[in-house]
Amino acid sequence: MTQSMRLGDEKQLMLFSGRANPALTQAIAADIGVDVGPVTLKTFSNGEVYCRFDESVRGADVFIVQPMCGNAESGVNANDALMELLVMVDAAVGASAHRVVAVTPWYGYSRQDKKSAAREPISARVVARTLEAVGVDRVLTMDLHAGQLQGFFGKPVDHMTALMMLADHFSGLDDDLVVVAPDAGRVKLNKQFATRLGAGLAILDKERPVQQVAEITHVIGDVSGKTAIIVDDMIDTAGTLRAAGEAVVNAGARRVFAAATHPVFSGRAFENLAAAPFEKIVVTDTIPLSAGAPTNVEVVSCAPLLADSIRRIFTNDSVSAVFGGQNHIF
Ligand SMILES: Nc1ncnc2c1ncn2[C@@H]1O[C@H](COP(=O)(O)O)[C@@H](O)[C@H]1O
Ligand SMILES: O=P(O)(O)OC[C@H]1O[C@H](OP(=O)(O)OP(=O)(O)O)[C@H](O)[C@@H]1O
Numbered sequence: 001m002t003q004s005m006r007l008g009d010e011k012q013l014m015l016f017s018g019r020a021n022p023a024l025t026q027a028i029a030a031d032i033g034v035d036v037g038p039v040t041l042k043t044f045s046n047g048e049v050y051c052r053f054d055e056s057v058r059g060a061d062v063f064i065v066q067p068m069c070g071n072a073e074s075g076v077n078a079n080d081a082l083m084e085l086l087v088m089v090d091a092a093v094g095a096s097a098h099r100v101v102a103v104t105p106w107y108g109y110s111r112q113d114k115k116s117a118a119r120e121p122i123s124a125r126v127v128a129r130t131l132e133a134v135g136v137d138r139v140l141t142m143d144l145h146a147g148q149l150q151g152f153f154g155k156p157v158d159h160m161t162a163l164m165m166l167a168d169h170f171s172g173l174d175d176d177l178v179v180v181a182p183d184a185g186r187v188k189l190n191k192q193f194a195t196r197l198g199a200g201l202a203i204l205d206k207e208r209p210v211q212q213v214a215e216i217t218h219v220i221g222d223v224s225g226k227t228a229i230i231v232d233d234m235i236d237t238a239g240t241l242r243a244a245g246e247a248v249v250n251a252g253a254r255r256v257f258a259a260a261t262h263p264v265f266s267g268r269a270f271e272n273l274a275a276a277p278f279e280k281i282v283v284t285d286t287i288p289l290s291a292g293a294p295t296n297v298e299v300v301s302c303a304p305l306l307a308d309s310i311r312r313i314f315t316n317d318s319v320s321a322v323f324g325g326q327n328h329i330f
Contacts, residue, residue, distance in 0.1 A: 011061060013063065014034075014063070014177040015032065015034050016039050016062065017295050018065065018076075018081060020069050020070070020076060021067050021288050024202045024303060025065040037053070038053075039088070041081065043076070044191075051087045052091065053091055053095055059097070060098060061098055061313075063101045063253045064089060066092060067108075067287055068081050068085065068108025068109070069081055071266070078108050082108055086134050089134045089136050101136070101140060103310065104141050108260050111124075112147055113146050113149055116321060136155060139153060139156075140157075140306065140309055140310065143160075145234070160302075160306070160322065161261075163193055170197060170257065170259070171197060177194075178201065178221070178223050179199045179202070179228075179229050179231055180221075183206040183218075185204060193259075200222065202222065202248075203221055204218070205218035212236075212239065213239060214244075223251050225254055227254060227255040227256075230259070234264050238273045241260075244258075258276075258278050261302075262283070263287050270294060274294050283298070284301065284302040
């Protein structure tokens with residue numbers, strides 16, 4: 001019989017935070033029942049980021065929580081966050097961690113997942129290749145703009161969704177609910193959201209005459225007299241959501257709500273949300289809420305979902321079982 005040898009203590013789970021979303025890391029740590037590990041992170045005067053783990057990570061499963069977004073409080077932008085994640089992974093690999101997992105619930109550059117025009121890069125693939133180049137063992141992420149982004153990785157990707165959590169937030173809201181997909185690409189996912197709530201489904205025909213401008217040309221389905229919930233993966237400038245909200249109201253919806261996993265909130269987002277007809281806009285904390293968000297924006301935490309996933313990755317248990325053993329939503 002083959003003998004195995006164990007040196008020292010049991011394998012350790014170590015959780016670290018980049019500067020993009022320390023509040024989310026703290027919430028995950030509290031749920032798992034570990035401390036956030038000590039790490040020095042700073043930006044030099046020329047803008048380069050620096051990282052050093054302040055205790056040994058040798059032999060540990062190292063989970064680095066870092067959505068690829070900016071954080072005004074920490075003074076990092078989205079590109080800093082990406083670079084910081086890369087150097088943190090590199091440092092953990094170089095310090096002999098057993099496994100290094102990038103917990104990046106918001107995957108940056110996810111809308112650049114194909115060439116939409118000649119001579120464009122496929123930047124989402126650049127991000128994946130770079131993470132793999134520095135030695136990441138697996139990636140834990142959430143509600144990718146397109147699930148196919150997983151295919152840019154050769155390493156395992158655990159793709160979680162906040163959709164069910166968001167849907168449950170609206171349970172008991174109204175008997176006459178309709179879930180609205182803001183564009184054709186969202187139909188499949190929004191159908192699942194609607195099924196969970198026992199709601200109908202409507203689809204908007206969205207066009208982007210130029211980048212970052214959204215126009216709704218048709219409402220497909222019946223929203224008249226109903227309570228509509230527009231569900232999307234992200235709210236960036238909120239141009240899509242504002243146009244969608246107005247289109248649904250013009251088509252006769254009685255009340256309008258919105259839900260999205262990622263509150264990117266850039267550019268004119270707050271002006272657009274303030275002018276839009278939503279009673280409530282429900283988002284998660286994959287990205288920290290920037291100051292000045294309208295008061296009808298409500299945040300539900302995805303920390304319990306990520307904590308559960310991290311525990312399962314650490315113990316080599318099924319991660320899809322987080323969703324009750326059912327097939328993954330994607
Ligand atoms: N970061 C970005 N912000 C706004 N728009 C972006 C960003 N990255 C790429 N884009 C453009 O968005 C669309 C994506 O359309 P899909 O239908 O999801 O492919 C495309 O025009 C990108 O250039
Ligand atoms: O808040 P906004 O600035 O309007 O951006 C958010 C919207 O942009 C994305 O879709 P996009 O139109 O890029 O691609 P899609 O056709 O795949 O939905 C995203 O899925 C949202 O619908």
